[in-house]
Amino acid sequence: MGFMKLFKHVLADDWGVHPDDHKRPAADQPVRVMPVPAKLYLPLQQHLGGAARPSVLVGQKVRKGELIAEAQGMVSAPIHAPTSGTIVAVTEITAPHPSGLTLPAIILEADGADEWISLQACTDPFALPAAEIGQRVAAAGVVGLGGAAFPSAVKLIGASRAKVTTLVMNGGECEPYLSCDDRLMRDAAEGIVDGIRIMLHATGALVALVGIEDNKPEAIAAMQAAAALYPTVQIRPVPARYPMGSEKQLIQVLTGIEVPADGRPADIGVIVHNVGTALAVRAAVREGKPLISRLVTVNGHCAANPGNIEVRIGTLAEEVIAFAGGLKGDGIGLARRVMGGPMMGMQIPHWRVPVVKGTSGILAFDTAEVAEQEPNPCIRCSSCVKACPMGLLPLEMSARIRNEALTDAIELGLKDCIACGCCAYVCPSKIPLVQYFVHAKGELAAQDRAKLRTDATKKLAQQRQERLEREAREKAEANAKRKAEREAAAAAKAAAAPQEVTS
Amino acid sequence: MTTSSLAAQPIASPHAHGGNSVTSTMFRVQMALVPATLYGFWLFGWPSFFLWLLTILSCLGFEALSLKLMGVTRIKRTLFDGSALLTGWLLAMTLPPWAPWWVAIVGGFIAIVIGKQVFGGVGQNVFNPAMVARVALLVSFPLPLTQWIMPLPLNTVAAPDFIHGLQIFLGNQAMPDAMASASLLGHTKTELARGIDLLHSLSGEHGALFSLIGTRAGSLGESASLLILAGGLYLLASGIITWHTPVAVLAGLAIPAAIGHAVDPAHYLSVSSHLLSGAAMLGAFFIATDYVTSPNTGRGQIVFGLGIGFMTWVIRTYGGYPEGMAFAVLLMNALTPVIDRFVKPRILGRDRKGKPLDIPESKGA
Numbered sequence: 001m002g003f004m005k006l007f008k009h010v011l012a013d014d015w016g017v018h019p020d021d022h023k024r025p026a027a028d029q030p031v032r033v034m035p036v037p038a039k040l041y042l043p044l045q046q047h048l049g050g051a052a053r054p055s056v057l058v059g060q061k062v063r064k065g066e067l068i069a070e071a072q073g074m075v076s077a078p079i080h081a082p083t084s085g086t087i088v089a090v091t092e093i094t095a096p097h098p099s100g101l102t103l104p105a106i107i108l109e110a111d112g113a114d115e116w117i118s119l120q121a122c123t124d125p126f127a128l129p130a131a132e133i134g135q136r137v138a139a140a141g142v143v144g145l146g147g148a149a150f151p152s153a154v155k156l157i158g159a160s161r162a163k164v165t166t167l168v169m170n171g172g173e174c175e176p177y178l179s180c181d182d183r184l185m186r187d188a189a190e191g192i193v194d195g196i197r198i199m200l201h202a203t204g205a206l207v208a209l210v211g212i213e214d215n216k217p218e219a220i221a222a223m224q225a226a227a228a229l230y231p232t233v234q235i236r237p238v239p240a241r242y243p244m245g246s247e248k249q250l251i252q253v254l255t256g257i258e259v260p261a262d263g264r265p266a267d268i269g270v271i272v273h274n275v276g277t278a279l280a281v282r283a284a285v286r287e288g289k290p291l292i293s294r295l296v297t298v299n300g301h302c303a304a305n306p307g308n309i310e311v312r313i314g315t316l317a318e319e320v321i322a323f324a325g326g327l328k329g330d331g332i333g334l335a336r337r338v339m340g341g342p343m344m345g346m347q348i349p350h351w352r353v354p355v356v357k358g359t360s361g362i363l364a365f366d367t368a369e370v371a372e373q374e375p376n377p378c379i380r381c382s383s384c385v386k387a388c389p390m391g392l393l394p395l396e397m398s399a400r401i402r403n404e405a406l407t408d409a410i411e412l413g414l415k416d417c418i419a420c421g422c423c424a425y426v427c428p429s430k431i432p433l434v435q436y437f438v439h440a441k442g443e444l445a446a447q448d449r450a451k452l453r454t455d456a457t458k459k460l461a462q463q464r465q466e467r468l469e470r471e472a473r474e475k476a477e478a479n480a481k482r483k484a485e486r487e488a489a490a491a492a493k494a495a496a497a498p499q500e501v502t503s
Numbered sequence: 504m505t506t507s508s509l510a511a512q513p514i515a516s517p518h519a520h521g522g523n524s525v526t527s528t529m530f531r532v533q534m535a536l537v538p539a540t541l542y543g544f545w546l547f548g549w550p551s552f553f554l555w556l557l558t559i560l561s562c563l564g565f566e567a568l569s570l571k572l573m574g575v576t577r578i579k580r581t582l583f584d585g586s587a588l589l590t591g592w593l594l595a596m597t598l599p600p601w602a603p604w605w606v607a608i609v610g611g612f613i614a615i616v617i618g619k620q621v622f623g624g625v626g627q628n629v630f631n632p633a634m635v636a637r638v639a640l641l642v643s644f645p646l647p648l649t650q651w652i653m654p655l656p657l658n659t660v661a662a663p664d665f666i667h668g669l670q671i672f673l674g675n676q677a678m679p680d681a682m683a684s685a686s687l688l689g690h691t692k693t694e695l696a697r698g699i700d701l702l703h704s705l706s707g708e709h710g711a712l713f714s715l716i717g718t719r720a721g722s723l724g725e726s727a728s729l730l731i732l733a734g735g736l737y738l739l740a741s742g743i744i745t746w747h748t749p750v751a752v753l754a755g756l757a758i759p760a761a762i763g764h765a766v767d768p769a770h771y772l773s774v775s776s777h778l779l780s781g782a783a784m785l786g787a788f789f790i791a792t793d794y795v796t797s798p799n800t801g802r803g804q805i806v807f808g809l810g811i812g813f814m815t816w817v818i819r820t821y822g823g824y825p826e827g828m829a830f831a832v833l834l835m836n837a838l839t840p841v842i843d844r845f846v847k848p849r850i851l852g853r854d855r856k857g858k859p860l861d862i863p864e865s866k867g868a
Binding site for chain 2: 377435
């Protein structure tokens with residue numbers, strides 16, 4: 001057995017990378033709660049799917065937890081006022097988006113009272129029908145707090161339809177520097193386990209597997225203690241390896257099943273939620289509280305006092321950093337501002353960007369950390385091939401993209417790329433591989449859109465052609481008919497005429 | 504898409520790097536060659552040192568010249584990434600230690616200009632530059648490339664001193680006949696051609712144990728098989744190379760050798776003679792593992808390595824040349840794009856042909 005294991009290990013393609021996690025000392029600091037800032041900036045698009053539609057007017061007074069923008073479309077999430085105050089504008093602001101482009105947002109001026117609307121609590125969520133839980137989660141605007149920000153209710157409701165058997169809870173937090181999930185699991189393990197049980201109830205899944213990377217022993221211990229009474233909630237330590245927290249990888253490690261390339265986890269009876277989401281679900285269902293705050297890790301060499309801060313959604317990163325203790329030397333040596341983790345997070349142009357529901361970290365990196373360098377030519381060392389968790393050939397794909405051969409890149413699996421960044425992380429030539437892939441995917445999306453447009457135009461032109469032909473045909477037919485009628489009439493006349501003569 | 508449009512975009516993730524670089528990789532490979540090289544210097548004296556030095560300088564010089572001719576503005580950056588230096592070093596490891604100076608110059612020219620830069624420089628060449636030079640030299644100048652000498656360790660009286668070594672290197676001094684020797688593979692090939700079988704030809708100074716220690720005629724990289732092996736194990740341990748290529752090369756050589764030797768020990772050399780002779784170790788750990796000219800995937804590297812090992816055995820046993828490693832490497836280099844085309848990793852969620860895995864019926868929506 002041991003030999004077979006070793007043999008398998010030697011043969012297995014060892015995916016992923018092992019970056020320095022840089023999680024401590026930030027992870028060991030107690031959570032600090034940040035007071036409500038004077039103004040909150042709430043982008044309407046904080047989640048995957050359709051942007052929310054404002055349901056308030058400028059000048060309107062709102063209370064904490066009040067709906068200010070409602071979900072729009074099948075996949076969307078509503079937004080709630082994180083504190084009480086006055087809506088001062090609905091305008092465009094710089095949002096957490098790598099382009100640095102502006103996005104529509106609601107600006108709320110706090111009144112300092114921080115006064116709740118009346119909340120609809122629920123003492124026994126297990127007595128509620130599953131659909132009701134889904135509705136409560138949807139109404140609370142809960143989205144995946146791991147970073148992707150997919151509306152949680154959509155997954156919960158979909159899961160109960162798809163007969164999901166296993167709920168995979170993602171406590172991996174494989175991104176270096178981030179420790180907000182770690183902190184939540186240490187501090188609020190019981191709440192998370194309660195949330196997980198509510199999710200089990202809502203989805204009809206039989207068991208919840210909580211995957212936690214083994215570099216978080218405190219979190220594992222806390223969660224094990226909290227879940228001790230519930231056999232359906234199983235804590236599963238997993239090896240610390242990036243990207244362990246990626247959906248497909250975590251499912252494979254915990255259940256041994258592979259998600260088909262064109263399928264979703266629900267197709268194999270699994271759904272994945274983040275542990276932080278479980279806590280938000282619990283608050284939504286038990287207390288009726290919408291998602292208006294979250295834990296954010298402030299970290300990076302330039303952060304003077306790294307740690308986890310509980311922040312209202314809509315707080316500017318600038319103010320979060322100031323509250324956390326500012327930057328070392330007032331930002332001297334700051335090389336890059338990042339929202340999210342270092343591997344998949346996005347660079348932001350300045351700090352005046354608000355925390356949104358999916359913001360897990362605010363990172364201030366110095367030059368040494370980002371290791372920016374001009375790329376060298378590829379030496380085909382295939383480090384990227386070994387690192388890729390999806391089994392792709394990043395070096396070949398990037399070569400195709402450089403030659404604008406997108407079709408070839410797709411054949412090599414461009415669409416399977418999860419942009420985890422392992423390839424660029426290990427590349428000795430420092431080639432920005434992810435940049436190539438993101439660019440190519442953008443190009444593909446643009447091509448698809450252009451194709452849709454030309455198809456629509458073609459269809460219109462075709463319809464017009466058909467209409468013209470039909471009209472011409474009808475006209476000809478009518479003419480022919482009339483002519484026939486005329487001829488028939490004339491013939492009848494002619495036939496009638498001799499009768500007249502004879503009569 | 505142009506590179507300028509890429510550069511104009513904001514910097515994509517990841518915002519961290521593992522710290523690996525081309526230069527550090529090349530440096531570690533060079534470190535792995537140091538023990539065998541120093542041992543070679545001790546064994547073959549000053550001429551071998553001069554040859555080694557000039558081969559490297561020649562490679563660096565031709566690299567710089569090519570870059571300048573191609574209009575590269577930042578020559579230093581590419582020149583000192585260590586790749587040209589390593590090519591020169593590896594080439595020097597395969598040459599007869601007392602080869603004259605012009606072999607180093609011509610070798611450097613062939614390796615860098617013809618073997619590498621005409622293809623587009625680092626990362627673009629199809630064939631291993633050092634092996635291109637090795638084979639071109641052997642075919643063009645068979646005499647100086649097959650003149651091996653007996654080891655004359657530096658502490659022996661007959662060993663040439665600095666000045667004498669320089670004279671030998673510059674070709675002013677004819678090599679004394681007494682020092683001339685043949686490598687084990689060359690010796691057995693000649694003897695077999697003369698009708699003397701292995702049982703008799705190997706009874707003298709060419710015993711296998713002798714070659715195990717390494718004190719025998721051959722190139723720098725040939726005499727110190729065990730030190731090369733140690734360097735190779737260091738490369739494996741530090742993750743510069745994976746086990747696939749070297750194990751496959753050695754297996755591809757050892758398996759037919761074992762069968763042949765079992766069938767007819769008088770005509771087929773034993774496994775240990777094959778593995779410890781010629782460029783087997785150097786080839787398996789340092790030549791065949793060249794990133795640029797070997798396949799991308801572990802499975803591909805196994806196919807590649809087995810091919811090299813097997814062809815080396817075939818050329819050594821049936822071919823006209825006593826050693827076949829360089830030819831075998833070049834042949835398999837040519838096949839590398841084909842191997843890469845057919846041997847690809849399996850994409851997660853897809854089968855080997857790239858089709859998505861089936862969605863289980865019972866769970867389907």
